[in-house]
Amino acid sequence: MLDINKIRADFPILSQKVNGKPLVYFDNGATSQKPQVVIDAISKYYQEINANIHRGVHTLSQLATDAYEISRGKIQNHINAKFSHEVLFTSGTTHGINLVTNGFASLLKAGDEILVSALEHHSNIVPWQMLCEKTGAILRVIPMNENGELIMAEYDKLLSDKTKIVTVNHISNALGTVNPIKYMIDEAHKFGAAVLIDGAQAVPHLKPDVQELDCDFYVFSGHKICGPTGTGILYGKEDWLNKLPPYQGGGEMIKDVTFEKTTYAELPHKFEAGTPNIAGGIVLGTAIDYMNEVGFENIQQQELELLEYGTKRLLEIDGLKIYGTAKEKTSVISFNIEGIHPYDIGTIIDKLGIAVRTGHHCAQPIMNFFNIPGTIRASFAFYNTKEEIDAMVEAVKRAKMMLS
Template sequence: MAESQKKSFNVKEIREQFPSLRQQVYGKNLIYFDNGATSQKPQVVLDTLNHFYAKENANIHRGVHYLSQMATSAYEDARKTIQLYLNANKSEEIIFTKGTTDAINLVANSFGELLDKGDEILISAMEHHSNIVPWQMLCERKGCILKIIPINQKGEIIQEEYDNLLSNKTKLVSITHISNTLGTINPVKSMTTRAHAVGARVLVDGAQSIQHKKIDVVDINCDWFVFSGHKVFGPTGIGVLYGKEEILDKMPPYQGGGDMIAKVTFEKTTYNELPFKFEAGTPHIAGAIGLGKAFEFLNTLDMEAILQYEMELEAYAQDMLLTFEGLEVIGTAKKKTSVVSFAMDKIHPFDIGTLLDKQGIAVRTGHHCTQPLMDFYKIPGTTRASFAFYNTKEEIDIFISAVEKSISMLS
């Protein structure tokens, strides 16, 4: 996109581009506050998917025919769009995966092969299960040691504890950029610098940050940055692993199959170069192209203004919720955005969630795939409202009255 193109942000105009927001559930206008789980899709992404299957559908990287070349170039253009959006140095550093979970598993399996017994991996206490379990499996396989960086009651990583845990045994640090349960924005840039100082590699889980703020992987300087397409207004089943070329080159292939090979004989197979080395088999071609379109859409928007707006939405919702007696907001970090999680004395999140649903409001309830975090706060789960730039203060007002009504019914 040309730098000269004007970037803007107008909620009303944005909402018009999301057809799924214009519907009623149980006779009420839908209020979609479950963006942490997945985002809605703009019309341009839907049109792109439709156009691909209607006009360009072919397999990529292997056909001499017209359609295959069209599909290949659309797929590679999407990679390029994403590279530029992330400010990565090369498009070879963008690997298409199924999503965040798949990307983390790729690193755990491939980079994990380079680790030895006794090597230490650090994650924080606020991680999603997908940034816990792959490392636990790696530790079981290779005899590495998983260490947990503690958090304080507000839901912030205790930076002194992080420094204490870092040592020359630390080989990898894997942290979430923004917590899916708490909304905490972690200082990933400074944490990366400190990890690098002891020779450790850093993976940043961007599943909850890519849709809220501008990401510059060179500025963060992390070794890997991973996210899911569906949370950033793209299709499901597609995601991205960004990795520095230098480290991706050292990593052995993860899955074997077509497209990832240079030459196969029964005696010895040589592998394809980046990024294809990590994209075995026919990828989610339409998904990748749709995701590229989602980033083109974001390119027209002023992400700074969006971050500001979403922080205001979150603060507004949080302030209103705190007026309810017996309600505790879980996660009150100084730097947070887009997520407000709460728990109540004597009222179960499932009950609130069920009643909100019947009032047309979609929230998430439960442990949000962060069970260790729930144990830390000694609660069974929370009710979580998570916002996107198409949400409004008016929707929050309706949400607050619905919460009030639910509480009065349940008390």
């Protein structure tokens, strides 16, 4: 069991007031808050070992390089990648997806098919549309049902020898649905297709085991797992990363350069052109350490209790509807109140110190499916409490009364 007061004391932002009210932060699906240990580690890097990495023989450069590569090793262990060079540092999930789509541009031809799901964030739709425009490949969509679950019978029908890659989120950012990705990976591999998993919303809640999943690519962002913004990870199987051409050219990703020909560096540096976010990469390892110290079993238990309690409390409000009622879901509740625009609710409860997300959550196809402009999304983290949920419910009731 978590000592919630001790946990909350790790996060300095949680003790402040917003609009004169205690902050209730329920926008964790957009970004998580940062513990003091992460904040301190950022300062420590710049105060003590700030230097460029991989290129210098001087002491600071060696210290920074060692810290950066130690962090890569921490992440390798966390996701159970086979090799550390299968772990690429990126600026976030979007960067990782675009790196893969850029590489597949040289592998696809007209008529090849890419499968995406109806539950995707725009960052896992738009790059594939751009790839289709470039190559003549065809984008196919795995449909969803009214509960916000993907329809596996339809997925099975869509798979064929034309399928070259399947790309699906592990957990929906808009609805909290946990997708059956192991089944989807196994079925796709029967047709020789690669599989990319968008883990941006999953890594705050669970530890993905990429070898057990057998996915070909897994991407996530550091800022959703208590790490800094501008950080992320692309895991790719060694064979696939060797097949893909570099995403960017420049320093670091080369072996030899002449005006006649350039040869590229080995993995992972082949995909890490230029000076990276060194502090961010190092401190992402700090954030991973912190999350593992808290313990993902503890995190899941706390968040499940918050999901169940929040669902029960919100459904006490007349006219409130929850979108996303999958059997398997995480601590996200997307809801609307009949006759009231979600933006109006969000604006009023912000005045009461409640931070939620309103809108389409970069998942417009989901909102189109439900024929709504957007939802109010409360996304809980392990440092949230039932008392905060009570405060949100009272704030929503007050907003409803004002707007009705």
